[in-house]
Amino acid sequence: MYCIIGANGFLGSYILKSILNKTQERVVACCRDISLVGDTLKDERITWKNLDICDFDAVNSFCNEYKSEDKKIVYLAAYHNPDLVEKNPRTAWNTNVTALSFFLNAMENVSAFYYPSSDSVYGNSIDGKVFKEDDKTNPVNTYGKQKALAEKIVNTYGYQVVRYPFLIGTSLLSAKKHFYDSIVENLKFGDGMDMFSDSYRSTISFKQAADYLVDLIEMGDKHPIVNISSDKALSKYDVGIIIAEKLGVDKNLVRAIKVEDSEGIFVAKRASSTIMDNKLLKSIFKLEEISLEI
Ligand SMILES: NC(=O)c1ccc[n+]([C@@H]2O[C@H](COP(=O)([O-])OP(=O)(O)OC[C@H]3O[C@@H](n4cnc5c(N)ncnc54)[C@H](OP(=O)(O)O)[C@@H]3O)[C@@H](O)[C@H]2O)c1
Known part of the structure; x- marks a missing residue:
């Protein structure tokens, strides 16, 4: 169980x-x-x-x-x-x-x-x-x-x-939207989305x-x-571009912004980039490659 x-x-x-x-x-x-x-x-x-x-x-x-x-x-x-x-x-x-x-x-x-x-x-x-x-x-x-x-x-x-x-990824919860769902909405309705281009995660x-x-x-x-992570470090902007490609909308709707220009939006300090090694995961599952699948 x-x-x-x-x-x-x-x-x-x-x-x-x-x-x-x-x-x-x-x-x-x-x-x-x-x-x-x-x-x-x-x-x-x-x-x-x-x-x-x-x-x-x-x-x-x-x-x-x-x-x-x-x-x-x-x-x-x-x-x-x-x-x-x-x-x-x-x-x-x-x-x-x-x-x-x-x-x-x-x-x-x-x-x-x-x-x-x-x-x-x-x-x-x-x-x-x-x-x-x-x-x-x-x-x-x-x-x-x-x-x-x-x-x-x-x-x-x-x-x-x-x-x-x-x-x-899209939220499976009826009561709670994920950031992904907001990106999709903003791109589909043509509003566009500001996304950080200088902060990377796997x-x-x-x-x-x-x-x-x-x-x-x-x-x-x-x-x-x-x-448990992908091979490639991506910025939120990179993720936005991947989503725009998936939706088939104009990639210019994803607008690059910098964390350093956004002072004051976070209370807690954030690491500007955190990149993870996934070799152990790949060796456990005998995988050559792990990339973001959305
Ligand atoms: N999402 C990410 O990118 C990410 C990345 C790394 C690690 N994690 C870790 O993954 C875990 C889940 O994250 P998530 O993104 O799925 O967040 P989430 O949607 O907020 O889920 C957290 C769950 O914990 C429940 N919870 C909080 N306090 C509780 C309490 N006192 N008693 C019982 N349940 C309680 C919440 O219940 P309520 O609905 O009742 O509030 C909610 O269902 C967290 O430990 C997070 O640190 C997430």
């Missing part, structure tokens, strides 16, 4: 689809308010449960209910907007560190536990540095620091971490992110940390 914590989010919804496509397993999917789960995420193999991971009584009774079942867990619940984390570090710590640690220690009978982390743990790719899994972490903001600590807690417990870059799609993760779990991979 799979157990997805924080399942009604962008990545969670893709992971649910991937589990249904690739396995015959049942899934217990948790989120804070199951009345917000749309029909597209309902399936006879999925049991939806309300669970706020900061409510320790509720976590204890949830863990007790599923104590005897063998579980593969993907833990997605997080307070992860870097600007909000910078403004509310205690609230973020409670969700990202304390609740994660409590859950790990409360849940028994776990055959796999995967924690999706972020390239933000690496910090800046100075002089085009391409970060490998065992490089020293050097996060530039509180979100990245909390993710780095959460990874250590998960690894110390004997469980697995995957690190993702900026993820993109971007992949939500579907790729979910599929590689489920494949790692299904093959029983036990590397402590795996980077």
Whole structure:
């Protein structure tokens, strides 16, 4: 059985689809308010449960209910907007560190536990540095620091971490649009879109992110940390151009802007570029190439 914590989010919804496509397993999917789960995420193999991971009584009774079942867990619940984390570090710590640690220690009978982390743990790719899994972490903001600590807690417990870059793709959630959907809308209606051209990430799609993760779990991979990313570092502007090509609209609708000219829009510091090495992932799956598929 799979157990997805924080399942009604962008990545969670893709992971649910991937589990249904690739396995015959049942899934217990948790989120804070199951009345917000749309029909597209309902399936006879999925049991939806309300669970706020900061409510320790509720976590204890949830863990007790599923104590005897063998579980593969993907833990997605997080307070992860870097600007909000910078403004509310205690609230973020409670969700990202304390609740994660409590859950790990409360849940028994776990055959796999995967924690999706972020390239933000690496910090800046100075002089085009391409970060490998065992490089020293050097996060530039509180979100990245909390993710780095959460990874250590998960690894110390004997469980697995995957690190993702900026993820993109259409939202599968009826109530929440993704940045991708806004780009598509603005390009289709001719409004155009300003996109950063001087900040690079090893971007992949939500579907790729979910599929590689489920494949790692299904093959029983036990590397402590795996980077799941593409070969090529792309700016948001590059991604905009790829989307414009896909839609067949004028590429000039994607307008290049610079992060350095956009001072004041972010509260938390951001790494200007973070580039990830994906050789381990490619060696696990015997792949020559991984590029963004949208
Ligand atoms: N998207 C990316 O580009 C990216 C890149 C690297 C890593 N990640 C990591 O992937 C994970 C999922 O991200 P996402 O993009 O899918 O974000 P998301 O759409 O905001 O999903 C996060 C989920 O966590 C849930 N959650 C938050 N606090 C909770 C709590 N106290 N109890 C239970 N559930 C709670 C949210 O539930 P509500 O709907 O109730 O708020 C939401 O469903 C995060 O850990 C994030 O750091 C994402």
